[in-house]
Amino acid sequence: MLNRISTYFFRRPNLVLAIFLIPPLLYLLVVYLGSLVSLLVNSFYSIDDFTGMIVREFTMRTYAQVFNITNREIIFRTATMALIVTIVDAMIAFPLAYYIAKFASPRLKTWLLIAVTIPLWSSYLVRVYAWKLILAKEGILSWFIHLFNLTDALDWLLGLPGIGGSSLSLSPIGMFIVFVYIWLPYMIIPIQTALERVPGSLLEASSDLGARPSQTFRTVILPLAFPGVVAGSIFTFSLTLGDFIIPLTLGNSKFFIGQAVYSYQGTGGNVPLAAAMTMGPVVIMVLYLLIARRLGAFDAI
C-alpha cells in the first residue's frame, strides 16, 4: 500500500512540489501579505472626529496628518537616531569583526562567534531591562562615574538641551546607548563575514608593494569590508526605526515613530493614522534596501 502511494507520488514530482509549497506559501500570502495589504488599505481610511469610528472611505486626509509638524519632527528625530546609532555601531563593531575574521585561531573563532550570536538571540527585553538597572540614577554606572569624580561632567551632559534628561535612564543619551548595545551583534556578523572573504594574500601583496599597515587598512581592507557595513546597517537602521520598547522605556515625551504608532493605535484608537505612520519606515526601508543592493550588500548577509 505504502509502496503504491510512494510510486504514485514519485511519478508526479509537480504534485509533490505543490504539496510542499502550498502550505507555507498560502500561509505567508494570506496571513502576511494579506495583513500588509490591509495595512495599506487602512492607511487610506480616516477617523471620524466626532464618533472616533473608522470611516471606511478612501481619503488622503490621514496621510496629511502624517506630515503635520509634530509627526514630521517625530520622523526626523527617529531617522537621525537610526543614522547615528548605525554609524556608531559600525565603528564599535569593526575592531571585533576584524579580530575574529583575521586574527583569531579557528577554535577561538568558533567561541567568539558563539559569544557574539548569543546576545543576538537572547531576550531583547531582558537586555533592555538590564540597562534600566545600569543607567539608573542610583545604579552601577553612576556609582563608577562618582568613583572617578566625573559627576560634574555627567550633569553637564544631561543638562544639554535636546539630548539631556533627569537621569541617564530617562534621556535620549541613555536611549542611544541602549540602541547601540542592542543592535551591535547585527553589525558585527556581516562585517566579519565580509572580512572573512578578503584573502590573506591580498593583504600580503599590499604590504609587499610597500604599503604601511595603515595604508593597507585604508585602501584595501576598508573598501572590501564596506558591503558588510552596509548589510549590517540595514538591520541597525531598520530596527531602530521601528522600535518602540526602548523609547517607551528610556525616552521622554518626545516621541519616536514606533512609540507614535503604538499610542495612535492603542490609547488613541486611531488605527488609520497608525497604519499611515508605519508607511514611513516601510518607504525608508525600501529605499534603503534598493541602495544597499546597488552597493552589493546582499552578498554579505
Place this chain on the structure above:
Amino acid sequence: MPSKSSDTRPGASWGLKLAAFGTLFFLHFPMWIIFLYTFTPDETTYTFPLPGFTTKWFGVALQRADLWRSLTLSLQVATVATIAALILGTFAAAAVYRSNFFGRESISFLLLLPIALPGIVTGIALRTAIGGLDIPFSFWTIVIGHATFCVVVVYNNVLARFRRTSATMIEASMDLGANSFQTFRHVVLPNIATALLAGGMLAFALSFDEVIVTTFTAGQQTTLPIWIFSQLSRPRDRPVTNVVATIVILITFLPIFIAQKISAGSSDTEGETK
C-alpha cells in the same frame, strides 16, 4: 592555544585586542548585572552597591499566580509556533531545494520579509487585519503572528543542510528499493535532524521572547514578555522582575547555546542572520 596557521597570521596589536575584547565585554556584562540584582533586598530603587544580600525574591516570584499564567501562555505559544514553523519551514526548504520553479527567488524574499521589515510593521499589519475581519484576540492570533517570523529561521537552517546533503544518497536509497517514506524516515530525516533541532530551538527562543508583534496581536492576554514590558515602563515589582529576567535568560540561553553549537559544529552559518 596552538594555531595551525599561526605562521602566516600576523599577531593582532594590543590596541585591536583590547578593542575586540572590550566590545565582547560590553555585549555580555549587562546580563551579569541582572543576576547580581536578583539578590538585592532593595525593593524601590536600583541602588548600587547592593545594600545587602537576600534570596527571598525567588520564593516571592514562585508564589505569583499572574507570572505562572504568563509563563505558561508564553511556553504554549512558543511550542505551537515552533511546530508550525518546523512544518512550514521544512516544506518551503524542500520545495526550494528540490525543484527550480517559477518565482523561486520570490519565495525566499517573501519568507525573509517578516524579519527584514521592522517588527512594528508586521504587528500593526496583523492588527489591522484582525480588526478588519472582526476576529477576537485569542491564543491563536498570537501564534499566527509568531509563526510568520519563525518560519524563516527553520527554513534557513534546513535549506542550508539540504544544500550540503548529496542528492545521490536519496537516489541510492531509492535504487536499493526503499520507497519515498522509507527514504524520508531513514535517509533524509537523520540528515536534517540537527538542522531541525537548531532551527526549532531558535524559533522557540524567538517566539518566547517576542514582544513587538505580540502587543498588537494579544489583546488583553499577557505573555511573559508583555508582563516584563509593563514593568519596564511602570516598575511596580522590581525584585520580582529581576527574578523573571534571570529565568528568561536561563530558559532562552540553553536552546540558543545548543543551536549555536550544532550550527558551528556543522558550519551552517545561514541561520545566524536573524
